[in-house]
Amino acid sequence: METDVAIIGAGFGGLGAAIRLQRTGFTDFLVFDRGDEVGGTWRDNTYPGCACDVPSHLYSFSFAPNPRWSNTFSSQPEIWDYLRGCVDRFGIRPKLRLRHEVHEARWDDHRQRWLLRTSGGDHTARVLICAAGPLSDPAIPELPGVDEFAGTVFHSARWRHDHDLTGRRVAVIGTGASAVQLVPQIQPLVEKLTLFQRTPAWIMPRRSRRISRAEQAAFRAVPGAQRAVRAGLYLVREGMGLGFLHPTVNRFASRLSLRTLRRQVADPHLRDKLTPRYAMGCKRVLISNDYWPSLAQPNVDVVTAGIDRIVPDGLVTADGVHHPADTVIFGTGFHVTDSPVVRRIKGRGGRTLGEAWTPSMHAYRGTTINGFPNLFFLLGPNTGLGHTSVVLMIEAQLRLVVAALRHMRTSDIQAIEPTAEAQRRWTERIDQKMAGTVWESGCESWYLDSTGRNTTIWPGFATSFRVRLRRFRPADYQVATAGTTPNETEREHADAV
Numbered sequence: 001m002e003t004d005v006a007i008i009g010a011g012f013g014g015l016g017a018a019i020r021l022q023r024t025g026f027t028d029f030l031v032f033d034r035g036d037e038v039g040g041t042w043r044d045n046t047y048p049g050c051a052c053d054v055p056s057h058l059y060s061f062s063f064a065p066n067p068r069w070s071n072t073f074s075s076q077p078e079i080w081d082y083l084r085g086c087v088d089r090f091g092i093r094p095k096l097r098l099r100h101e102v103h104e105a106r107w108d109d110h111r112q113r114w115l116l117r118t119s120g121g122d123h124t125a126r127v128l129i130c131a132a133g134p135l136s137d138p139a140i141p142e143l144p145g146v147d148e149f150a151g152t153v154f155h156s157a158r159w160r161h162d163h164d165l166t167g168r169r170v171a172v173i174g175t176g177a178s179a180v181q182l183v184p185q186i187q188p189l190v191e192k193l194t195l196f197q198r199t200p201a202w203i204m205p206r207r208s209r210r211i212s213r214a215e216q217a218a219f220r221a222v223p224g225a226q227r228a229v230r231a232g233l234y235l236v237r238e239g240m241g242l243g244f245l246h247p248t249v250n251r252f253a254s255r256l257s258l259r260t261l262r263r264q265v266a267d268p269h270l271r272d273k274l275t276p277r278y279a280m281g282c283k284r285v286l287i288s289n290d291y292w293p294s295l296a297q298p299n300v301d302v303v304t305a306g307i308d309r310i311v312p313d314g315l316v317t318a319d320g321v322h323h324p325a326d327t328v329i330f331g332t333g334f335h336v337t338d339s340p341v342v343r344r345i346k347g348r349g350g351r352t353l354g355e356a357w358t359p360s361m362h363a364y365r366g367t368t369i370n371g372f373p374n375l376f377f378l379l380g381p382n383t384g385l386g387h388t389s390v391v392l393m394i395e396a397q398l399r400l401v402v403a404a405l406r407h408m409r410t411s412d413i414q415a416i417e418p419t420a421e422a423q424r425r426w427t428e429r430i431d432q433k434m435a436g437t438v439w440e441s442g443c444e445s446w447y448l449d450s451t452g453r454n455t456t457i458w459p460g461f462a463t464s465f466r467v468r469l470r471r472f473r474p475a476d477y478q479v480a481t482a483g484t485t486p487n488e489t490e491r492e493h494a495d496a497v
Helices: 012-023 076-089 177-186 213-221 225-240 247-264 268-273 291-295 390-410 420-434 462-468
Strands: 002-008 029-033 096-098 102-108 113-118 121-130 152-155 169-173 192-196 300-303 307-311 314-317 322-324 327-330 375-377 413-418 477-481
Touching (some): 002 102, 029 121, 169 177, 169 314, 177 192, 177 291, 213 225, 225 462, 375 390, 390 462, 413 420
Parallel strands (some): 002 029, 002 121, 029 096, 121 375, 169 192, 169 327, 192 300
Antiparallel strands (some): 102 113, 113 121, 307 314, 314 322
């Protein structure tokens, strides 16, 4: 089946792309997703306590405000409901191809089309938008003996709701965002909870509250009221970015976090285990009011020794201690810098995106990649944020995508991709801006790839990213018109980034 634009993924990125295309006159598109409903990360992560750590009014599309948010920080069910509502509100359900996992997307230079092989059939498309998302494929460490474990094992993103944790001995591996949310929820239920921690997290208080019915009514009735709140949150969150770009600014926040830890955890030995010893922001900063208090309960042990192996009735750590368990929950995050989708996308000459991104990811403006014509990658290299909403970054990228498609339409261009030189200059500028930021302070995190390079986070404010993507720069791209293939032309554009 032929379509003009194929979109992989039906989370925030894919749905945002579909809605933006439809609203700007590009109506020939299809959205492919392996799930049986839209939602992406917010469909898959249903663990107890799952919620967003970005304010609700910012973690939503600017063109689709939601006056019915019930809390200043929304829970997973509410965000998932919002995304499903957007599908119906903008009438894009007929464009969805659910239960269509994309096994391969291959560029055909002769036909100048993307050839998609999916679990629901084959398709061709002129343009491919990859919106698979960085938090879509769970990362599970390869621990010896896991296959011999006699109990139940699952990842937090594949929560087993049929497995009652009441009275069980549960081992939770990992202390990232998922664990910080789920541990306080399951701790009162279980007989014993053993938390395996490699590195303690910086945690700030979760200053959330319910949004009153009066506020919701005002958002519905007063034009601009919700936009004003969103604008205020945007400015506040942008200000928080200073602490990531200039680590010394975070000293006050670090003291606040440690003061909260001292107040919530009386045991000095446990408190020492939970005290971070790296610059705040080097790893993801988490928000919670109940995580540390839950770890101080008598049925919880925090283990900092490395896991040596899993045995049928528990786990054995490197110090030889056996920790009994009948349930193991991995809260170990996702494949971010090594997402499986990059091995399925093949550009010119059959080269996979994974090969092009070995050992490090590169993309011009985080969106387009040399050697991969007509491919637009949402939330690509260096488009993440540590202080505000990634939805802002997605919308900035979508403006660039639409501008590129309009240029292609008006100029009779069949294929477009960034020049190697433009991509190189962009990458060099990113690396230069990264110097001196908190991400260069020496700690290990999932922001870094195998070379130690930060290929995940944008080293700046959301505003600066949006400004840089505001205009489409034809001179930074090589093109193909009908019957030709792209030929790269080296140019010098000092203002490209």
